[in-house]
Amino acid sequence: MSARSVRTLIIAGLSMVALAACTSNTPEAEKEDNAAAPQGVASGKNDEPGQKVRIGFSAPAADHGWMGAITKATQAEAKKYSDVELIVAEGTNDVNLQISQVETFINQKVDAIVLLPFDGAALTPVAIKAMEAGITVVNVDREFDSTFAARTTILGDNKGMGVSAGTYICKEMKGKKDAVIAEIAGIDSLPLTQARSQGFKEALADCGLKVSNRVAAEFTVESGEKAAANLLQAAPKLDAIWNHDDDQGVGVMAAIKNSGRKEFFVVGGAGSANVMRDIKSGTSLLRATVIYPSTQGADGVRLARLLVQKKALGDLVEVEVPRTIQLYAPVVTKDNVDQYLPTAFES
Template identity: 50%
Template sequence: MSRRNILFGGAAVSAGALLAGCTSNDPKQAAGDATVPVAAGSSSPGKAITVGFSAPAADHGWMAAISTNAKAAAKRFPEVTFKAVEAGADATAQRAALETLIQAKPDVIVVLPYDGAQLTATGRKAMEAGIPVVNLDRAFSDELAFRLLLKGDNYGMGVAAGHFIGDRLKAAGVSNPVIAEIPGIDSLPLTQDRSKGFKDALAGYGFSVKHRVAAQFTIDSGQQAAANLLQAAPKLDALWNHDDDQGVGVLAAINQAGRKEFFMVGGAGSAKVMQQIQADNTVLKATVTYSPSMSASAVALARLVANGRGMADLAELAIPKEIRLSSETVTKENAADYLPLGF
């Protein structure tokens, strides 16, 4: 597991020390001084629990890593029995699988839904049955449908990519750059959030996207979208590709066209992309993370929820309602640190 087990820098799941209450500098605290109640340590085993789990089929490298990381995280805790159910091919099939899981009455359920809105009622049914739900990544549309929402930062991905590109172009003295963007499926809110973050960050430098062609989160679609974009743009200064899986096709198209005058930023943080960034022998110079290690974090937090525990480094006694993970920028200088988190 190595760095996958860091989970919020280690504080969320492995800190055993209690957070100190309000103290004075005097060893003899004045009478009446208040102390802050703190959560119990989270590293020691709790009661035996069953963690139910459901995520879409592994038809994408990132999604495959979601299930793999969740299962690996559960093995770290001797009191956890991990019960995964097949999600099927769509939201309807996943709903049926979750209905069966709810009937089995696990102590907590971790679910990455095909579609948050379509599965909201199922999440709420589990909650009403007394089963806490950890909603992973794709949010339900009703807060009564989950105990904890743990998600990545799609808007933040765009911001991180925009800042890397903006800073690099400014440092190079490029005043009117030609910037391109290859998003994933444009109809998805996550794509829209990523593009908005990118646009907003670039605006801070006085820059904007000049060429944009959407793909479909697949290698073939990435290659086709990139080929079309390169034909339309005889010169580029920078390119952001939203997804490292489709980026395999994007790089193939770039290599076929023999284009080297620009630099590229990826998205999500695949291991292959991080290795290419380390090697520094392509136009790919960075990627911004949307790490599937979030599912490991979700299982670790689900364990605490089921045992009525909080996060030991927080004063609050219970797990927060929502946690949004930051998108981090991986470059040649820090790729070795992030590589164990790649998918």
């Protein structure tokens, strides 16, 4: 991939190239052929100013590093386009208030809504109402219950996170069949946690390993420290730990430091900047982290703009924006950390 293409990616190098919405890697002759292409067909001019697009954005409260990064990246992306006006609702974990925010966007007759719902099921009816009003809805991260609630859905890959973490640990174990692997999950009742654990279990099984010790936290620093302390007390020997979330990982690493133990390594989850800096230092037990992109809202802005302007994704032959886009869950190590630090969030 050329340097010019990499520059346009939301997740440098490994996010779907389609999201770049341009064709800087298209040969010059092909660009000339596309100059007269009909509306909706890739023309290589997707980033040029076009029809004005008013986009409403609503997401949960930024009470978590990843969530805060979602909103920050979304606002930064909108500012890149002179033809985009982004209306940002205050982040909230109150479902009724978020429903009211979407109702306000409908009344304002925005062109599109980029919506990361606190509760996908609860926001489904009002999202359908927006679509029926002719407003393009882009669903981010937490899925609605109906395909009629959104034109396009952008997702991270929760199961893929587990697969990536497990595959990396398998590689690091180098055939050690008696390796003791531990897992510090997030909130067990959430489907995303269950998907991450399932992917991790399947990847380990592929190399003859299993999760020997497992505890669950609550995606917070305090819960991470408590869960890790309990794990370390119950497991006198460990070879590797996968922690689902880098925010709760701040507490996890505090508990590990307090224990004085160093016989294992740790793989993080989500891709925070502080974890990446620890990986880069080479002096931490943190050896890797698995990305869960905090750029999904920014991707949503790009896609909403394309949809309203009736454009296609520049690097696809398909003349319509896909209904579902799932972003990749790459593993960040000391070898590639510099590639991912620019888009990482602070825990």
